[in-house]
Amino acid sequence: MTLSGDAAVGRGLENDVALAAAGDASAFERLYRTHVARIYSLTRRMLGTHEADEVTQDIFVRTWQKLGQFRGESAFSTWLHRLAVNVVIERRRTFAINRERMTDDATALDFVAVAPARSDLAVDFEHAIEQLPAGAREILVLHDVEGYKHREIAAMLGIATGTSKRQLHRARMLMRRYLGESAPASGTTRDGD
Amino acid sequence: MHEEWTDKLSDFLDGELTPTEQRAVEAHLRGCAACSAILEDLKRVVERAREAGAASRPPQADLWSGIAARIDDGRGAKAPAGRSPSDRPSVTAFTDRAATAFALRTRRIALTLPQLAAAAALIAAVSGALVWQVVPRSGGAAPSAVAERRAAEPPRAPDAGAEAPDATDRIVPVVMADAQYDAAVADLEKALQHGRGRLDAATIATVEHNLQIIDRAIDQAREALAADPANTYLSGHLVETRRRKLDLLRRAAALTSESD
Numbered sequence: 001m002t003l004s005g006d007a008a009v010g011r012g013l014e015n016d017v018a019l020a021a022a023g024d025a026s027a028f029e030r031l032y033r034t035h036v037a038r039i040y041s042l043t044r045r046m047l048g049t050h051e052a053d054e055v056t057q058d059i060f061v062r063t064w065q066k067l068g069q070f071r072g073e074s075a076f077s078t079w080l081h082r083l084a085v086n087v088v089i090e091r092r093r094t095f096a097i098n099r100e101r102m103t104d105d106a107t108a109l110d111f112v113a114v115a116p117a118r119s120d121l122a123v124d125f126e127h128a129i130e131q132l133p134a135g136a137r138e139i140l141v142l143h144d145v146e147g148y149k150h151r152e153i154a155a156m157l158g159i160a161t162g163t164s165k166r167q168l169h170r171a172r173m174l175m176r177r178y179l180g181e182s183a184p185a186s187g188t189t190r191d192g193d
Numbered sequence: 194m195h196e197e198w199t200d201k202l203s204d205f206l207d208g209e210l211t212p213t214e215q216r217a218v219e220a221h222l223r224g225c226a227a228c229s230a231i232l233e234d235l236k237r238v239v240e241r242a243r244e245a246g247a248a249s250r251p252p253q254a255d256l257w258s259g260i261a262a263r264i265d266d267g268r269g270a271k272a273p274a275g276r277s278p279s280d281r282p283s284v285t286a287f288t289d290r291a292a293t294a295f296a297l298r299t300r301r302i303a304l305t306l307p308q309l310a311a312a313a314a315l316i317a318a319v320s321g322a323l324v325w326q327v328v329p330r331s332g333g334a335a336p337s338a339v340a341e342r343r344a345a346e347p348p349r350a351p352d353a354g355a356e357a358p359d360a361t362d363r364i365v366p367v368v369m370a371d372a373q374y375d376a377a378v379a380d381l382e383k384a385l386q387h388g389r390g391r392l393d394a395a396t397i398a399t400v401e402h403n404l405q406i407i408d409r410a411i412d413q414a415r416e417a418l419a420a421d422p423a424n425t426y427l428s429g430h431l432v433e434t435r436r437r438k439l440d441l442l443r444r445a446a447a448l449t450s451e452s453d
Contacts, residue, residue, distance in 0.1 A: 025264060032257055037249035040256075045245075053252055060260045093410050094437065125241050144242035150209070155421075158413040169203035176234045179241070 017076050021067040028067075032060055035077060039084050045129050045141045046088045055091055059084045085142070089156060092134070128178040136171035143168050198228050206235055381442035388449025400445045407438045 013034065019027035039059055044052035063080060070079050129137055129145075138157070142148045143164070150168075154161045198221050204210050205218045222229050389397060414431040 025261065028264075029257060029261070032260065036256065037251040040252045041249040044250075053254065053256055056252060057256050057259050057263070060256075061263050064260075064264055093406075093434075125245050129245075140242065144239050145246040147246070155417075158417050165204055165209060169200065172203055172235050172238045173199075175238045175242075176231070179238065 013076060014072075017067070017070065017072075020064070021070065028064055031063075031076075035080055036060075038077075039080065042081070042084055042141070042146065043088055045126070045145060046138060047091065048130055051091070055088060058091075059087045062087055081146075085146075085148075085156065092138070124179065125175075128175055131178065132171055132174055136167050136174060139164055139167040140171035140175065144172070195225065195228050195231075198225065199231055202228065202232050202235055206232065206239065377439060378442060381439070381446050384446040385442060385449060388446065391449050392445075396448065400441070403441055404438065407434060407441065410434045411438065 013031070016027040016030050020031055036056065040052055040056045043055045043059065047055055063083060066083065070076065129141065132140065139153060142153045142156070143150065148156075150161045150164045153159075153164045157164070198218065201210065201214065201218050205215065208215075210218065222232065385400075392400075411431065411434050414434055418431060
């Protein structure tokens, strides 16, 4: 890896953004190929596998439509990611997934109380995320996986910062339980509130 | 009971506690093996989440062909604000939807008599709230084609239509103000209320439930916009959510006609 190589890659992406904004579908396909894994992963974790393909496509179509609004004030990947999060949140609201967002469902993972095999921890982790209640999953993904701050999450979701913190703790406790980390004795702790 | 302490462990881990709280938790952890173990577990969960974030997985199927098709056939019509005014005349989400209805009407789609009656009723209901200017153009495209192109455009934030309308466009919808939107909603709600007896209870419950959800979303968007009036995403979200309400009401009103 060299600086000049990185710079060349960066210039290539910048060029592709400019070309795609001007209507070059080939350049946009290159942007898609560069970013699809991250966007798809975000979508799958937030919405589940069954919706991930469709919503990922929606995100890239929306990106194509809105490229003219990208001013280069942040990295394209950052702008794209934020757009993707907005589309996902909108999707969840549209389909009323957030009905259960703030419900008290600490037993969500009871049916998977047996710790999974430890040989494929990455898959186990992804599977555990999909089992979380919607509200807890949303905030765990945004905070712990994607790195957003509580105040940012609160603004995006229209909730209080304290609610975001509580949901995150609840999600982590449920994940801890599912992943079998020092499996807790029944009744010694409360997993959600 | 460790709840009062375990409930603080995530905030402790993230450095979200006040210095006083932080010291109190530290003091507790020094004497509590159970809480210390939970804290270590939470650290591992966070670490695992970060690892997951760094290891993205592409979709199993190649999604590009579907995206390309939507871009090519106009459903993903490109409309960058401020870049090419002729690409994207100013329209609102509501007029987009009306354009869709117009396009549907002009396409040769087979409709049953009740459906046609419902469509006519809907057009009548909405007509009081939408104002259309049909601008003649010599040798121009048929209105239906323009309407279809309009329908393909994404919803816009109310303040995002600064560019001049394309002189080649046939239909220039005027922005629907709150009063107009409210009038359209009121008309449709009245139509729905009038035909309510023709729907079964489950359908009514579903419609009402979804309307409640949309109303909550509208309220949330309005509150958020009040706090951040310049946020274009919120503006667009509010427009989109209001459009969804109108759309749901239209479909519900149509159902009452279809049940005749």
